[in-house]
């Protein structure tokens with residue numbers, strides 16, 4: 234695939250350095266643990282899956298990483314485009330919000346949390362461009378058409394608003410809306426949750442294609458181990474707020490070390 | 505200073521109705537607003553002896569800045585004679601004893617709803633706008649906490665989303681009044697429901713422009729000679745309304761015209777919305793094509809007759 238105009242993240246010296254470093258990330262809701270003492274590093278181009286049963290702390294951790302929820306303690310650092318490692322929670326709000334709408338993407342389980350439901354698909358995709366100063370309607374529209382095409386939404390739907398879209402289309406629109414600024418890191422929280430199996434499969438294929446074409450780094454939360462296997466390089470297993478096992482996805486799923494992971498794998502990964 | 509209306513001045517009120525402490529509080533808000541052009545300053549809006557829809561924000565601003573030697577003009581949709589304009593003018597005559605005028609050039613304070621006078625304003629004048637909804641992002645983002653953040657962080661992409669939607673739906677930017685502007689390269693501001701025709705007049709205006717929103721408790725300002733740009737796209741530049749014909753009464757071109765229905769057979773004419781401007785031109789001998797026979801039969805006359 235021709236990717237020259239997509240500014241893929243070409244390999245350079247900083248590819249050897251982590252994009253995100255998480256040190257002892259901990260979030261309490263009052264006395265209750267959301268997540269505790271989480272440590273890991275994410276490298277450029279890597280796809281990390283966070284798996285675990287309901288209530289294990291996946292969303293809590295993801296929200297802490299993406300600056301949507303301040304951790305109670307711990308440090309989360311991100312390497313910005315000029316190569317500096319920055320503590321996310323020491324950045325000011327303007328810098329954080331800028332990061333969230335340019336360098337990062339966030340794909341919500343419920344499309345209505347990530348889309349403007351009352352404005353057209355074109356404007357949903359164009360919003361980030363306008364937010365960073367795009368002021369040429371024709372160019373914005375052309376870019377929106379291009380992105381709709383990449384997520385397999387027909388050009389003639391560009392002026393429809395997402396309320397007229399199916400669940401799968403909404404998720405694809407949400408993805409286009411996020412990727413239009415060529416982010417380096419995309420967070421996803423159960424992006425295929427609540428969709429029919431066949432719709433899920435198509436969406437997963439699409440995500441997998443985009444991730445490899447664009448060289449994206451992704452942190453994806455899922456309770457579906459099949460999703461983790463299909464998309465991720467590495468998997469992190471959570472239980473009661475703690476990371477109990479981590480490793481290459483194939484290893485974790487084929488040869489789980491922890492009893493809990495073995496249970497998880499055997500109960501869900503039925504052929 | 506003492507006009508023919510002074511006899512109606514009532515000593516029962518504090519000057520300009522509000523007590524001195526309230527006026528000082530409003531003046532502080534106004535000074536802050538002038539210091540940060542386009543920024544909406546919260547203020548403790550008071551109950552006024554009139555409904556909110558009547559421009560209580562503008563009235564409080566005027567009350568805070570008016571002095572006994574000011575000359576006041578009060579307009580509503582360009583006219584000095586609507587019920588709203590007459591009532592508010594009467595209110596200030598009664599509570600301040602200042603002289604009122606309909607002549608733009610003679611006024612030192614002009615309080616307005618929905619128009620900017622056609623005649624260019626000067627450094628000696630203050631234009632006070634009545635504002636119903638001060639927040640330009642409101643329709644797109646109803647959460648006040650969020651819009652405040654957007655202003656603070658200069659996140660105005662959403663404003664262009666609205667304009668994008670206009671073009672996608674109507675082929676052009678369909679917003680014709682309350683058209684958003686960027687003030688002094690910093691704050692996006694709602695110019696109040698004036699026609700976009702008036703937007704260019706705000707740019708580098710010699711007069712001080714003050715905006716008061718009573719119900720919403722906000723004051724904002726554009727100091728004299730400040731940059732005011734209407735938002736647009738490079739390929740869909742901002743344009744003002746154009747009129748096919750000149751004013752039927754005074755022949756003026758490049759002014760904002762109102763359509764007046766003359767009869768129920770489709771008869772109509774276009775006349776200046778700024779009635780003082782129109783009158784002045786006619787006094788100077790400018791005549792439009794219907795000036796000889798303006799609205800002949802009274803029963804057929806339009807709403808403005």
Ligand SMILES: Nc1ncnc2c1ncn2[C@@H]1O[C@H](COP(=O)(O)OP(=O)(O)OP(=O)(O)O)[C@@H](O)[C@H]1O
Nearest residue numbers: 262265266267286287288289290291292293294456
């Ligand atoms: N806002 C909140 N206030 C209090 N407790 C919370 C809150 N959000 C989550 N929790 C608790 O934190 C723990 C982790 O919840 P979290 O939503 O992160 O789990 P999850 O792994 O994403 O679950 P699911 O798969 O159901 O989405 C749970 O015990 C949950 O009840």
Ligand SMILES: [Mg+2]
Nearest residue numbers: 291292293422
């Ligand atoms: Mg969750």
